[in-house]
């Protein structure tokens with residue numbers, strides 16, 4: 265074999281027309297670090313979106329598929345470099361953030377999403393997000409104490425079971441007890457699982473991902489959980505059904521363009537319509553006041569709780585970065601009557617909304633409209649259904 269042919273074999277160049285698929289990998293730890301290396305070798309995928317807020321630490325060397333030179337680097341940066349070394353033609357989008365903080369426009373339109381998370385709160389968030397955006401997703405996990413790996417495949421559709429269809433009230437209670445403030449690190453493994461177990465889960469996941477991106481639903485493990493025990497060498501396949509009283513809501517959104525960016529569209533342009541128009545953003549709340557956890561000073565604001573600026577977080581009286589939202593001043597949604605003229609003149613960005621966010625606008629007697637702020641990051645058709653409201657009824661910048 266010549267040097268040239270070796271190089272071509274090891275650096276597969278994607279053919280644009282043959283590999284239009286994109287995959288989002290959430291979590292670059294025990295499972296995710298092995299998934300990235302395998303997905304980068306997939307001939308079917310041209311774009312990888314990587315999401316993880318953390319940096320690699322020396323203690324990750326034993327459990328994650330990384331090099332000593334990766335220690336100290338943001339996980340998504342180290343994994344993006346690895347993916348590029350495997351396939352320089354791959355488009356890799358590293359996003360160093362908690363998945364709950366990523367604007368939905370960044371993942372909207374991906375062919376499949378792979379959840380490599382160990383905590384249930386963020387997985388619940390992914391379940392509902394993928395339902396709303398119609399994204400098939402695969403969830404993998406390991407249990408080092410029980411020597412188990414598992415993979416679940418979730419297809420989207422009115423009769424398809426979701427993660428929460430299999431959850432009991434006890435599961436929900438355990439969830440709120442374990443993550444009282446919903447600030448869990450996505451891949452905060454309860455134990456340091458060995459790299460071999462993570463790689464086994466990763467292999468099962470990538471096998472299923474390959475079927476899902478190619479649309480091979482006959483062979484994909486949809487509606488099922490596949491579990492393998494490395495101690496007994498037994499595997500178990502469990503089937504799930506859609507539960508009618510599932511708490512996830514099983515919503516599907518038809519997303520329309522807002523028609524303006526967060527910097528140029530004002531709150532008045534979104535809210536100044538008849539029939540009590542309100543705007544909210546799923547899974548987030550606004551606050552009208554902050555209090556300093558150190559000295560008790562208070563300050564009025566109008567901002568998404570999860571997107572306070574550094575200046576807003578810093579107390580003007582004691583100088584500590586301890587300003588937190590006041591629980592009694594939380595707003596699930598904004599409406600014109602409760603806002604001053606000054607606030608209504610603000611651009612959406614000033615309350616913490618960003619391009620790529622999807623806001624839900626409600627009017628009496630109409631179904632919610634789900635509007636994508638700014639340009640469409642996914643670059644795909646912004647609408648599959650123009651039924652109601654019609655695009656011209658939506659406020660433009």
Ligand SMILES: [Zn+2]
Pocket residue numbers: 425426427428429430506507510511512514
């Ligand atoms: Zn469900």
Ligand SMILES: [Zn+2]
Pocket residue numbers: 556557558559560561579580581582583584586
């Ligand atoms: Zn203070």
